[in-house]
Amino acid sequence: MRLLFLLLLLVLTACVVNRLTGKRSFVLVSDDVMNQLGSQSYQDVKAKSQVSTNPRWTEISRRAALRVAKASEENFNWEFTLVESKEANAFALPGGKIMVYTGILAPAQNEAALAFVLGHEVGHAIARHGAQRISQGLIAEGALVAADLLLARENPNRDLILAGLGLGAEVGVMLPFSRAHESEADYMGIIYMARAGYDPAEAAKFWTRMGQGQAKPPEFLSTHPSDDRRARDLLAVLPTAQEIYLKSPVKYGSGEALP
8 A cells, every 4th residue: 555655656746747738747757867868869879870961951951940949939958960861760859959861851842841740759859758658668667577576476377477468568558658659749740830830731741641652560569650540630630730820920831842
């Protein structure tokens, strides 16, 4: 009983609130620690990568990133790098370190879609998804340890039960938890791009393009929602994003064409 009380107290005192969505989550790792990890990881990846020397791509990507970061209204120490890579990817680490791979420029097709991608990644950083994932992993590991202690050593099904608990933690908790993060970041991304003056209609179009002709695992076994589902979810919130876009003091529309 005392252990349950302490766990409940820990959860209640470690809550963080997403200012945009109002969603409450808990973290067991401080922002200072996460920001230090983010900065170190950013420098490590940058040192191992080929920084792009394409001035046009760099300028478009940087300004989209900084506009979206400013629209997030989060006072991070934002930093941006465009690197040469065929991988269609981008990320924003804790503390505001943003990296874009040139492979994402072709499916983005235009500056607005890239702004959505960057808004999505900025959303991950602002919502402290990295810290939440680490906290979730620590709790899942602790639950398995507790189960290990509770199960009798002589139980012939002990290993099978523990394996099942591990699978259950992965498929039943960890993967949906990650998919929830992706959906939350998508919502934050379309709002941030609209605030920054980019046409939010380009968000759903991006995921439609990403989903064309790509074989992917079933959604329930994936850390990400399906591309089709993401496009549908973004279309559902498009009216709200359009209202924000129409109120934006500056409007860039779809921006410049890419790549």
